[in-house]
Amino acid sequence: MLNIKPIDNLEQIHSLKQAYFAQSTAPLDGMWHFGFAPMATHYGFYEQDALVGYCCINGDGYMLQFFLSTVANSDQKDLFTLIADGNSSVIGDVKGAFVSTAEPQYLSLCMDNSSQFAVNALMYQQMEKSDENTQFDLFLQQASTEKLEQFVEFAVANIGAPKEWLTGYYSNLINRKELFGYWQEDELLAAGECRLFDEFQKEYADLGMIVAQSQRGKGMATQVLHWLVNNANERNLTPICSTESSNVGAQKVIKRAGLTAANRIVQIEFKQ
Known part of the structure; x- marks a missing residue:
């Protein structure tokens, strides 16, 4: 039993x-x-x-x-x-x-047991490394504890995530050396994450990024993601990431960075 x-x-x-x-x-x-x-x-x-x-x-x-x-x-x-x-x-x-x-x-x-379902997000991974020498117009710097508040305010302003949750989340990434930023004249314009796994999937790096609303549509997102992919590859890690099924702009950026949408995250509603 x-x-x-x-x-x-x-x-x-x-x-x-x-x-x-x-x-x-x-x-x-x-x-x-x-x-x-x-x-x-x-x-x-x-x-x-x-x-x-x-x-x-x-x-x-x-x-x-x-x-x-x-x-x-x-x-x-x-x-x-x-x-x-x-x-x-x-x-x-x-x-x-x-x-x-x-x-x-x-x-x-x-x-x-499904009554209906919908695709929630697309799951990407790098299938093979590029042989090309990527030229970067920008370089990200590793975030320091002193920059925590700036990252939190940046994310609140640009994606509307809860401040309390972001403080703990970014603090952990900074301690693990997995958070990076791109600044111009002390203004944070992009945040990049290269999250490592402690177990189960240690050969992968899970990427994430936020670009300031004022910089979107200018190619910065593509450059940031290329930098993150290269950062993972330099450590012999395979990059993965995901984005909402409705975020067509992000999907185009991820594809340009050489990642493939091999899988989906699906939301299932059970029969009632």
Whole structure:
């Protein structure tokens, strides 16, 4: 018999997470799986007190990860449907799921229980390094702790993200030496991120950037992303990134930087 219990310490499911990532056919999005997923509520699947799987549900009622080990006796389709139908007294109602096309097992289970779906984001990765010698019109500098407030205000003004969240987020990137900036006369015009993975996907670098609204449409975004791609390649890392399906401008920039939209992140709505 299978029991579902909340997981308080994610170290308990470290080996299961490792197996989950090993099933993927491409690198998974860093923000979703190392930013959003750890903040979600995790539930463990137990058979005779043995932990054989888990899932996590975010604060909006959407599943972000689902995994059942091959050693489990339970049927993963039946278990997933039980959760998707809201019939787990421990988990409660679940609206739907976010899943990528690089997660075939999880995606198949989601589609079995889907009433509708929509592409949320495009997932990019560099398939092969360019042999060309890229000429840079601009160079990014590594961010220092003294520049934290400037980066936070820059992001608030240009993408409207919450100031409190940005302060913690950028502080962590600065400490990890993963945040870069481009300045003109002390004015920050672009922020670039080259986020590294501590486990599971250590051969990849997850890129991100923000360009000042006043500089958009002038080619700066392309230059910033080229610089970030080159920075990752110099460390023998393969760049990945993602962008919303509606952001056509960003998609063009990413394509010009030599990255390919190999996969998608899909929002699934479960049958009610």
